[in-house]
Amino acid sequence: MPLPSIRTSRLLLRPWNRDDIDALYAFFTAAEVRRYLWDDIVIAREVVEKLVDAHLETAEKHGIGYWVLLLPDATPQTPVAGFCGFRFIDDGPEIELMYGLRVEHWGQGLATEASLAALEYLWRATSFPRVYARTDPPNQKSVGVMLRLGMAHESTTPTMIAYVREAGRSATARPTPTFQTSRSAKSDDPPGGPAS
Numbered sequence: 001m002p003l004p005s006i007r008t009s010r011l012l013l014r015p016w017n018r019d020d021i022d023a024l025y026a027f028f029t030a031a032e033v034r035r036y037l038w039d040d041i042v043i044a045r046e047v048v049e050k051l052v053d054a055h056l057e058t059a060e061k062h063g064i065g066y067w068v069l070l071l072p073d074a075t076p077q078t079p080v081a082g083f084c085g086f087r088f089i090d091d092g093p094e095i096e097l098m099y100g101l102r103v104e105h106w107g108q109g110l111a112t113e114a115s116l117a118a119l120e121y122l123w124r125a126t127s128f129p130r131v132y133a134r135t136d137p138p139n140q141k142s143v144g145v146m147l148r149l150g151m152a153h154e155s156t157t158p159t160m161i162a163y164v165r166e167a168g169r170s171a172t173a174r175p176t177p178t179f180q181t182s183r184s185a186k187s188d189d190p191p192g193g194p195a196s
Contacts, residue, residue, distance in 0.1 A: 013067035032103040084114040097133040
């Protein structure tokens with residue numbers, strides 16, 4: 001089942017597609033993005049190709065995957081604001097929420113807004129009973145997002161902090177996203193690019 005596009009008050013979440021590879025590569029290799037998502041490693045373009053292909057397969061088979069985050073005034077030339085979505089942890093069955101933003105969009109609540117909309121989709125459209133989120137201990141901004149999402153601390157190691165949220169647990173803020181299938185997305189929606 002393909003992922004729907006989701007609109008929030010400030011964002012369009014559009015499912016990744018193969019046309020996003022170059023934009024996602026630019027996003028994932030930006031220094032501020034790769035710092036926590038890729039442990040500061042500059043990944044190869046082929047890694048992004050594999051990520052997009054894996055997303056397409058996972059979305060079709062399991063109803064989860066990734067969205068690019070686009071601002072309302074985005075054009076096809078505008079870099080994506082970020083990304084969010086879900087992946088299996090170590091080939092499943094548990095899933096993890098992932099998100100990232102370009103540095104110029106930090107501190108505006110966009111990661112929380114996008115993640116709340118993605119969680120709303122997850123609880124409505126799938127039967128996953130819980131979702132995890134993990135980050136490096138120094139990434140306290142990400143921990144703040146997890147707390148605003150209503151996630152509970154699961155564990156801490158020297159290299160990772162993990163949080164979990166069970167289906168039905170409320171968050172501190174609730175979005176009012178609107179869902180539309182990818183096929184019915186407006187043709188004037190920007191193709192967008194990926195974010196970390």
